[in-house]
Amino acid sequence: MTRWCAAISSASLCMVVWATTPNTVTLEHEPAAIASLMSQAQAMESSTEDVDGPWLAATRYCEASRLGSTEAQYRLGMSFAFGRGVPESREMAASLFSLAASQGHAQAQNMLETVRITSTLLPACVLEAVAPEKGTGLNDFAASGAGIDRFLVNLPKSRRWVVDLVGPLARWNAVDPKLILSIIATESNFQIQAKSSKAAMGLMQLIPATAERFNVSNAYNATQNIKGGLAYMRWLLSYYRGDVRLALAAYNSGEGTVDRYKGIPPYKETRQYVQRVMALYGRATHPFDDRAGKVSPSLKQVHGKP
Numbered sequence: 001m002t003r004w005c006a007a008i009s010s011a012s013l014c015m016v017v018w019a020t021t022p023n024t025v026t027l028e029h030e031p032a033a034i035a036s037l038m039s040q041a042q043a044m045e046s047s048t049e050d051v052d053g054p055w056l057a058a059t060r061y062c063e064a065s066r067l068g069s070t071e072a073q074y075r076l077g078m079s080f081a082f083g084r085g086v087p088e089s090r091e092m093a094a095s096l097f098s099l100a101a102s103q104g105h106a107q108a109q110n111m112l113e114t115v116r117i118t119s120t121l122l123p124a125c126v127l128e129a130v131a132p133e134k135g136t137g138l139n140d141f142a143a144s145g146a147g148i149d150r151f152l153v154n155l156p157k158s159r160r161w162v163v164d165l166v167g168p169l170a171r172w173n174a175v176d177p178k179l180i181l182s183i184i185a186t187e188s189n190f191q192i193q194a195k196s197s198k199a200a201m202g203l204m205q206l207i208p209a210t211a212e213r214f215n216v217s218n219a220y221n222a223t224q225n226i227k228g229g230l231a232y233m234r235w236l237l238s239y240y241r242g243d244v245r246l247a248l249a250a251y252n253s254g255e256g257t258v259d260r261y262k263g264i265p266p267y268k269e270t271r272q273y274v275q276r277v278m279a280l281y282g283r284a285t286h287p288f289d290d291r292a293g294k295v296s297p298s299l300k301q302v303h304g305k306p
Contacts (some may be wrong), residue, residue, distance in 0.1 A: 037064040054085030062125035073100040091119040159190040182280035204229030242288040
């Protein structure tokens with residue numbers, strides 16, 4: 001198991017296929033040809049010298065998938081889910097997870113529920129003996145010299161795995177990854193074990209009540225923490241009809257406080273918090289899902305309109 005997976009925590013689903021070690025028992029029960037392909041793929045994923053390692057691993061997973069390996073289908077799904085070696089594709093990931101889950105792969109079923117869609121779009125390399133398309137290796141956070149982009153350029157390499165994890169999870173939940181990364185930068189500076197004097201925990205500093213509200217059993221598990229913080233921010237964006245400042249104020253002090261003051265409360269901590277996140281994120285509005293939650297009763301007073 002690599003450092004990334006260990007950081008996320010082996011106690012729950014490891015979200016990153018290239019950070020897991022193939023199950024020895026599983027490989028022992030695989031035909032020799034498949035076991036060989038899976039071992040080759042693991043070595044390629046673990047290589048720190050070959051920049052094409054993730055793509056070469058995906059080619060082996062494609063071949064093993066064609067031979068009927070559910071583990072390879074799951075791992076190839078993870079490669080497409082997180083854009084490792086191949087282009088990021090939620091649809092292809094969902095299709096591969098569905099294929100593996102239908103054959104009893106529990107982790108594939110968990111990921112199918114996480115990607116939040118169903119699909120029948122299988123990669124061509126699973127259907128015929130062709131190489132998968134090679135990914136660019138680029139993410140959405142090119143240096144712009146300002147805000148969260150500039151912050152991420154200077155982020156230590158040991159913490160950049162969080163950026164790669166947040167991107168797909170945020171997009172799958174229709175939340176701008178840069179907003180979530182701006183919150184993480186402000187809340188914990190990308191430290192998964194961060195804990196405040198008020199018992200706020202982990203990357204997105206979830207207090208126990210929020211963790212319980214959004215079904216987070218281990219707030220120091222990066223995946224669970226991000227998913228819980230995402231769910232809360234998605235709800236707040238709906239509740240405040242896309243007003244980022246109000247959503248951030250509520251994330252810091254609770255929606256009850258924001259509603260009571262009919263806007264950002266007059267607390268120094270909350271006002272500084274909103275200013276810090278906004279300095280990184282820079283956008284005052286965000287698309288919201290009408291179905292994600294109810295509407296704040298204070299919006300008419302805050303905006304002067306219904």
